Amino acid sequence: MIPKAEAKNIWVLAEQRKGKLVNVSLEAVGLARNLAGSSSQEVWAVLLGKDVAGLAESLIQAGADVVLLAEDDRLAGFRDDPYVDYLTHLVGVYKPAAFIIGANSTGKSLAPRLATRLGTGLASDCVELSWDQADGLVATRPMYGGNVMATVLCPEARPQLASLRPKSAPRPVPDPSRKGRIEKADLSGVNVRDRVRLLEQVDTAGDQVKLEEADIIVSGGRGVGGPEKFSVIKGLADACKGAMGASRAAVDAGWVPYTHQVGQTGKTVSPKVYVACGISGAIQHLAGMKSSDIIVAINKNPDAPIFKVATLGIVGDLFEIVPMLTEAVKKEMG
Amino acid sequence: MRIVVSIKQVPETTEVKIDQAANRVDTEGLTRIINPYDTYALEEAIRIKEASGATVAVITCGPEKADESLREALAMGADEAFLLSDPAFDGSDPVATAYIVARGIEKCGPYDLVIAGRQAMDGSSGQVGPSLAEELGVPTVSFVRKIEELKDDYIRVQRMTDDGYDVLEGPLPMLITVVKEINEPRLPSLKGLMKAKRVTIPVWSAVDIGVDPARVGPAGSPTKLSKVAPPPPRAGGEMLEGTPEEQVRKLVARLKAAKVL
Numbered sequence: 001m002i003p004k005a006e007a008k009n010i011w012v013l014a015e016q017r018k019g020k021l022v023n024v025s026l027e028a029v030g031l032a033r034n035l036a037g038s039s040s041q042e043v044w045a046v047l048l049g050k051d052v053a054g055l056a057e058s059l060i061q062a063g064a065d066v067v068l069l070a071e072d073d074r075l076a077g078f079r080d081d082p083y084v085d086y087l088t089h090l091v092g093v094y095k096p097a098a099f100i101i102g103a104n105s106t107g108k109s110l111a112p113r114l115a116t117r118l119g120t121g122l123a124s125d126c127v128e129l130s131w132d133q134a135d136g137l138v139a140t141r142p143m144y145g146g147n148v149m150a151t152v153l154c155p156e157a158r159p160q161l162a163s164l165r166p167k168s169a170p171r172p173v174p175d176p177s178r179k180g181r182i183e184k185a186d187l188s189g190v191n192v193r194d195r196v197r198l199l200e201q202v203d204t205a206g207d208q209v210k211l212e213e214a215d216i217i218v219s220g221g222r223g224v225g226g227p228e229k230f231s232v233i234k235g236l237a238d239a240c241k242g243a244m245g246a247s248r249a250a251v252d253a254g255w256v257p258y259t260h261q262v263g264q265t266g267k268t269v270s271p272k273v274y275v276a277c278g279i280s281g282a283i284q285h286l287a288g289m290k291s292s293d294i295i296v297a298i299n300k301n302p303d304a305p306i307f308k309v310a311t312l313g314i315v316g317d318l319f320e321i322v323p324m325l326t327e328a329v330k331k332e333m334g
Numbered sequence: 335m336r337i338v339v340s341i342k343q344v345p346e347t348t349e350v351k352i353d354q355a356a357n358r359v360d361t362e363g364l365t366r367i368i369n370p371y372d373t374y375a376l377e378e379a380i381r382i383k384e385a386s387g388a389t390v391a392v393i394t395c396g397p398e399k400a401d402e403s404l405r406e407a408l409a410m411g412a413d414e415a416f417l418l419s420d421p422a423f424d425g426s427d428p429v430a431t432a433y434i435v436a437r438g439i440e441k442c443g444p445y446d447l448v449i450a451g452r453q454a455m456d457g458s459s460g461q462v463g464p465s466l467a468e469e470l471g472v473p474t475v476s477f478v479r480k481i482e483e484l485k486d487d488y489i490r491v492q493r494m495t496d497d498g499y500d501v502l503e504g505p506l507p508m509l510i511t512v513v514k515e516i517n518e519p520r521l522p523s524l525k526g527l528m529k530a531k532r533v534t535i536p537v538w539s540a541v542d543i544g545v546d547p548a549r550v551g552p553a554g555s556p557t558k559l560s561k562v563a564p565p566p567p568r569a570g571g572e573m574l575e576g577t578p579e580e581q582v583r584k585l586v587a588r589l590k591a592a593k594v595l
Contacts, residue, residue: 084468108460108476108477109475109476109477112428112429112459112461116468122461122557124460124461125460142565143456143458144349144456146348147348148350148359148562148563148564150562151561151562152557152558152559154557155558196474196475198501201500202498202499210496215594265371265513272594293594294592295568296589311569312572314585316578325586328586329586332586333595
């Protein structure tokens with residue numbers, strides 16, 4: 001914990017994977033820029049990795065005033081130990097008031113460990129963050145599968161940690177005229193325990209758009225009826241340059257791999273558009289997609305609960321509607 | 335090998351009432367179950383026990399009636415159970431809870447592996463697992479979807495990532511959190527449930543596990559829950575009527591108007 005009176009500036013973890021910034025980090029920089037507003041706080045992007053200095057400029061263009069560059073061989077691929085050890089050191093040296101970390105598989109592992117190490121508080125998987133003159137970071141986070149929204153404060157301990165759900169904030173438009181500075185972190189003498197070895201990073205998603213990062217997700221459920229019929233869902237997802245999702249029923253039936261599952265025991269997503277095809281809308285599924293901007297439901301059963309949360313609903317046969325929609329989207333997208 | 339599984343008892347549904355006057359979630363009267371994510375942790379520990387003869391201890395922090403969930407875990411195949419219960423623990427945030435559970439785990443003896451679910455269905459923070467590892471001073475791998483190899487002092491696992499998975503190895507003791515993909519949990523047997531009824535489960539208070547009272551409960555928690563509210567209602571849905579062609583045309587028009595196409 002660092003003294004409240006000494007804490008200032010809003011930090012964002014600039015996470016990169018295989019030398020590319022992850023989207024949620026840029027979203028968090030844009031959000032931090034808004035929070036910093038006209039106050040005297042600076043937005044710092046903390047860039048960890050190996051040979052990653054080239055990414056600093058895009059962080060400045062996204063809204064960072066300072067890029068704190070921490071480069072080390074041990075930071076090349078994510079492991080909790082070196083990330084937490086180095087971040088603890090940097091927080092101690094620079095004393096940020098708040099620290100926003102993307103709530104993806106890296107951040108969800110790293111942030112709690114960092115909170116405990118620093119003796120500070122963490123609001124996890126936030127969908128909204130605002131700034132209050134007295135309280136600092138005000139975090140809104142879903143509980144009970146999105147049926148309860150909790151406002152979480154961290155009154156005394158600093159830095160206030162928050163992990164931000166991907167797609168909760170818009171991706172900032174790069175501003176090439178923005179100026180910022182790069183601060184090189186001195187990592188000498190930091191005691192790093194390096195207990196876990198990363199042997200391999202397997203990319204099963206390939207070139208496909210990832211669920212967490214997609215603007216449009218097209219999901220299929222029990223109503224799709226079989227593994228080969230998922231090509232209809234995939235066809236629309238591809239036409240939209242989006243990702244394919246699935247309900248638990250479709251995953252448990254073995255039609256689609258688990259990595260595509262949206263819902264309580266799968267992934268939580270909040271794309272701009274979520275198209276639910278042949279998904280009845282069990283509460284466990286809704287928990288994973290309810291925060292999407294626009295929900296489109298296509299289902300044969302007019303009484304399906306999915307229509308209760310849908311922005312736009314179509315009662316009909318998905319095998320008739322979806323292929324037609326795919327053609328129309330292809331035309332629109334040119 | 336001794337494995338500790340950290341579980342939580344949660345209401346069986348996420349459709350809960352909000353008592354806005356009292357600014358709290360009302361779960362009174364709801365049936366309580368083992369957090370579904372934790373059943374994968376339990377199952378994995380029991381499978382290791384069946385394959386190579388480990389002892390499985392299960393621990394939870396909660397009210398006295400949380401012992402029902404511990405008995406269910408015993409009925410699934412766990413060997414020992416420990417309940418951390420004290421009014422002083424009520425209202426602990428995840429950082430404080432991890433601190434309590436860590437001291438409980440240390441009191442219940444040496445361990446090689448700690449397994450936790452990836453998050454609880456009620457609070458949904460997913461914090462306690464990794465925070466617990468930090469409190470215990472052991473390494474963590476979160477979101478484990480497969481244990482590839484486990485020896486007396488070594489583990490190799492697959493960790494689910496946003497792109498696929500990572501393969502990681504490290505020394506024991508270690509804490510892992512697991513995802514649904516890792517296994518399919520069994521149900522407790524009736525015979526097991528009968529037998530578990532007769533087990534005496536140690537109940538430990540703040541004093542028993544030697545926690546600093548200043549680090550637990552609302553006063554010892556760095557975060558405060560300042561408000562709970564229902565989610566903002568979704569804008570009124572619109573059903574698109576007409577022939578399939580018309581429905582699709584209307585949908586495309588709406589999506590264009592919203593600038594998503």
